[in-house]
């Protein structure tokens with residue numbers, strides 16, 4: 001039996017040959033990396049991927065390397081059969097879903113990609129090692145699939161920043177494309193982890209996007225005013241446990257102060273019950 005790494009490479013090579021036979025001289029391979037439990041946010045990434053190239057590959061792998069010892073690795077939702085069926089309905093047939101043993105035959109990866117300073121802030125501060133694990137697996141996926149383009153969601157804004165920086169720092173020949181956050185009608189950013197929320201917790205979780213809405217409303221008064229507006233929504237909200245609320249420069253991911261003018265990204269992370277959620281909004285501060 002061939003392993004899924006050998007298999008996906010052969011299937012991508014076949015897809016290239018088929019596209020060339022149809023007269024497409026240099027078909028572009030577009031990779032959408034995911035951890036599965038697919039929702040409409042993932043499918044938006046797939047729709048973007050289809051616009052960016054002729055051969056779309058979706059990877060589904062819950063990467064142990066990016067989970068801390070007390071995080072939700074074992075509980076993380078795994079719905080592979082439903083995911084593959086949903087992708088087939090979207091005309092995506094190249095799904096790379098390796099086992100941990102295929103990705104880490106030695107049980108671990110001694111060689112890692114490190115995220116540097118930004119990897120220790122915000123998500124990285126609460127989840128030490130998370131971004132090294134994430135960049136290491138993304139790097140492996142890039143080597144396995146050899147995509148021309150890779151698509152990531154802006155919901156994981158720090159991740160997108162770090163992947164773009166890795167590609168630049170290491171001269172990886174992949175174009176990284178970001179996709180805007182897909183939200184439910186009530187404003188909650190779609191996330192696989194939303195499946196963990198009870199009805200009440202889901203209602204409480206709406207305060208994250210409400211805080212970002214308030215900040216956006218005040219963006220013309222500067223960074224401090226935007227942060228204060230967000231805090232006024234969060235203050236006294238006992239049903240969530242705020243991890244961070246901060247404004248960063250999208251070019252550097254460094255925190256910005258009230259003198260900052262131009263684009264700033266407001267980041268928020270909070271625990272709702274036992275579920276940790278993140279969200280963000282790009283503001284134009286003046």
Ligand SMILES: Nc1ncnc2c1ncn2[C@@H]1O[C@H](COP(=O)(O)OP(=O)(O)OP(=O)(O)O)[C@@H](O)[C@H]1O
Nearest residue numbers: 034035036041152153155156181182190191192193
């Ligand atoms: N609501 C969303 N809008 C846009 N992109 C999204 C959204 N949710 C996830 N993505 C993107 O999909 C890709 C795969 O993410 P992942 O499989 O971890 O799903 P997730 O919903 O972010 O799950 P998690 O609960 O782990 O945060 C990432 O690039 C992520 O940013």
Ligand SMILES: CC(C)(CO)[C@@H](O)C(=O)[O-]
Nearest residue numbers: 033034035063134137156
């Ligand atoms: C990019 C990724 C698939 C790497 O495991 C993961 O971090 C995710 O789903 O965002």
Ligand code: BAL
Nearest residue numbers: 035066067130156159
């Ligand atoms: N969606 C980012 C992957 C993670 O939380 O581990």
